[in-house]
Structure formats: structure tokens, C-alpha cells
Amino acid sequence: MPHPSNRSAIELFLRRLRSHSTLNEEERAEILRLSAIPLDIKAHTDFVRLGETVDHACLVTEGLVGRFGQTEDGKRQFVSVHVPGEMVDLPSVMMPQSATALNTLTRTSIVRIPHKALRDVGFRHPAIAAAFWRVCVLDAGIVAQWLVNVGRRDARSRMAHLFCELAVRYRLMDQSDGISFELPMTQDQLADALGLTAVHTNRMLQTLRGEGLLSITRSRVEILDKVALETAAEFDPGYLLPKSPD
């Protein structure tokens, strides 16, 4: 598979910014001019540890990155997963010592953007700073929905909700028609995103398949009955689609 250039990753990121924030031509140019150091990381690698202090943010070019917390006995909980075009740890610009760690769910390419560059460009252009802030707020809203999901929905509904959300997020990045999309996650990883065990994740997956709601293989999800899936999930995409750009 051809490797998207770093350039295109930043363009994707800019597109996402513009979907909810207004940026003039100069501001857009500034974003595209950000220095971006590419880096390929193999699957299942913790490339930012808990408590580590970082001086750059990561933008996903290809693959999938998960942010997670961990209990002392090693159980993990993904707090978010990030698809290409998303900045994984933009919050780290404001809080360089993170209480969450980063892990590649599959072989992944990222570009690293220095905090200093992000701060500088935000300082020069308040509209950019506002856009960054807004992205953080949006991402935090997703985490909040995950919390509702894990706290108050049963496994089947919870799982349906995750797939509905990811379908929308891939579509927003033009990497899906909203029906099917690449999702290179193992069932262990799905379990860690849903607050379940891998065994039960497997069984629920089979339930959803058996009900004809979706078809899923190791790396691809296809939604077969969107209405039924969204009903099962009680899914409302409002939190992913901000109303107005100011």
C-alpha cells in the first residue's frame, strides 16, 4: 500500500480543523508549514510511557494509535483511539507530562510536531490557538461519551456504539463511506477500549454478527444494518459534529 506523505497527513489534520474552525489563508499556510518529523513504529509498541514528559505532539499518518491508562496489575483501558489525520496528544502542548500512555494498535506512521512550533503558531494567530483548543474540547467530549458508554451500557450496546462512532470518524476523514472501514484492532485491543475481557468481546462480536448488524474481520468492519446498529448503540453523532464554526 502506498505510504501517504507527511504533507497529506497535515493536510488531513488541517481539513479537520477547518470543519469546525474558521482559518484564513495565512493561518492555513502556517499550519501546513509546521515542521513534521516522520516516524514509523511497529505494532503493539508503547511509544510514550506513563508519566513521560514529551516535547512534541503526534499526528497519525497511517495506522492507529491508542491512548490508555493502566492499573497496577496491568489491566489496560484505552481512553481514546486515533485514526489518520488526528493529533493524538495535542493536549500535551498544555500538559507535557501526560497521565496516559500511547500505544500503536498496528504498524503505524506518525509525524512529530514540536510543542514549541505549535505554541508559537498559536501565539501568533489567536484563531489557530482557538482551533487547537476546540479540537481538545471535541476530543474530551469523545472521552466523556466513552465514559457514559462504559459506565452505563451493557457489552453489546457498548460495542455497537464504538463501531458507530468510528464509522463517523473515518467518514469525517474521508477514509470511509460511513458503512465500511479499515480497523486493524485485535479483539484484545477492542476489549481494552470497551472495558471488557477479550473473551467476552469475542462473544459479543459474534452476537452482533449473528444478528446481521455487521461483518468484521481482523482489519475491516462493514456495517450491514446501520439503523439496527445505531438503535442497539443508542447512537447520536451530535458530539462528533460540532454545530457552527464560531
Add this chain to the structure above:
Amino acid sequence: MPHPSNRSAIELFLRRLRSHSTLNEEERAEILRLSAIPLDIKAHTDFVRLGETVDHACLVTEGLVGRFGQTEDGKRQFVSVHVPGEMVDLPSVMMPQSATALNTLTRTSIVRIPHKALRDVGFRHPAIAAAFWRVCVLDAGIVAQWLVNVGRRDARSRMAHLFCELAVRYRLMDQSDGISFELPMTQDQLADALGLTAVHTNRMLQTLRGEGLLSITRSRVEILDKVALETAAEFDPGYLLPKSPD
């Protein structure tokens, strides 16, 4: 009980800002000059509904405010609770249509600060905008920890974690010595914060009491064995105490 003035609520908020962000004298004065419309709300009131668009942010003066999501059958999950001195929905400045609702856990006084005022002051003073952004990042980090808590810890540990966190947060607001603090939450509300049922919340509370870890009445928590409680919770306050102010 004497009613703290609005002034002192904003002062408390400013103090929190300064604990992690550097603001010069003029910037501090700007914060204190923000217009603040006081409002008293009775207990158990949803004063911001799901999907509602707001044009002001709420700062808690006295009492306790919870932000929550809800499933279709009415089950609630608190996504955060906010003590006096905290801005409940600063993110709403960037995202006026919230996917979470607001509820008073007890009789509560707030002040409402217009989004426009917050945006203007942030636009004029990049350092203030950065401070606001940083608060949002910190709060999002707390939500992330809650997600880890609900997703991967059992009820006892989860509950211990919540009390450890609140002890620190009250202490940061100088409303506690870190050992005991006012917590006017019912067990139903605790349950909604922990992703449990009220019945099981009650039983776990008794467990913690029985183990001599804490003493809790309707409105006050006292930590009796801090070390044991933090051990049970696997509590690490790092996510509440940012390293450096820039």
C-alpha cells in the same frame, strides 16, 4: 451558613489558574473584572439540558455540580463533578452545544460568565487563552482517569479512587486539609459517578467503613487511613497536579 461572595468565587478560580499558569498583574485583573451573574439553584435540578446551546459558562460558588450523560432508559453517568472555584463548562466556550447536561447535586450557587467575555479576554491576552485551554486539558485528564477507573477497577477500588481524588481537589481549593471535606452527595449520585447501582454503592461504602478506611455521612467524608485508602485506589495524584507553569 454565610454565602461566599461572587468575588471570592472568581478569586478562587483565579487561584486555580495561577497554580498551573503564569499570569501577570494585568491579566489577573482582567479575570477578576469578568462579569459574573449570580444564580442560586435548588438541589437535584438539571439546569442545562442535553443538546442545549448555552452562551455562558458556570463557575461554582457553593455546592456541587455534576456533568452527566444519559442512556435512553434514563440511567445516568456523571462525567465530572465540580467543587466551588471550578468552572464547570469552560469547554462550552469552544463548543456551545454540549453533549452533556448539568445537574446540581445539592443546593448550589453559581455565577454565570458570558462566553463572549471569556473569548474577548482570551483574545486580548494569549496567556489567559492558554490558561483556559490548560484548564480544559486538566479537566479532560480527570475524565480520562474516571474512564480507567470505571473500565478497569472493581467497585471498592473505584470508590476509594474517587474519594482520594476529591480529597486532593478540595485541598487544592483550600476547602480541606486533605483528610476530611464536605461532600453533599447522596448514594444515588455517588452511584452515578461510579457507574454502579445505589445498592451496591451502599454496600461498598459499608465495606470501606468496616475496613476503617474512612468515615462518611450524608455530607462529610473523613479519611481515616489515607495510606490504605490510596493503596486500595491505586491512587497517583499526578494527573491533578501539573508539573510546571509553562
Add this chain to the structure above:
DNA sequence: CGGTCGGTTGAAAGCCTTCAAACGGTGTGG
């Protein structure tokens, strides 16, 4: 070809929920 990884399956155990009922404190009205 053996080894590893991810997926699948079965059975038993357990944590938590659900359903129901009773208890105690507080505020209100007669």
C-alpha cells in the same frame, strides 16, 4: 515444521444488579 499470535469455545465462579421491603430522619400540616 515448530512456535507464536489471534481467535474461538466451554464450564464454572463471581461481582454486581435487580427486586422488594423496611428503617430512620426531617419537614410539614393538622
Add this chain to the structure above:
DNA sequence: CCACACCGTTTGAAGGCTTTCAACCGACCG
């Protein structure tokens, strides 16, 4: 001043969703 109602807490028993433990399978890799 007492009675009653309401709210939040407490307790018991039963059931269920999810976990845990174990084993097996298939695919891919060196």
C-alpha cells in the same frame, strides 16, 4: 405537639452479565 409523608439509607435474596480458567484451532512466520 404529634402524625404523616418523603427522602435517603439499609438489608436480603435471587438472578444475570461478565469474568476467569483452560483448552483448542487456524494462520502466519522464521
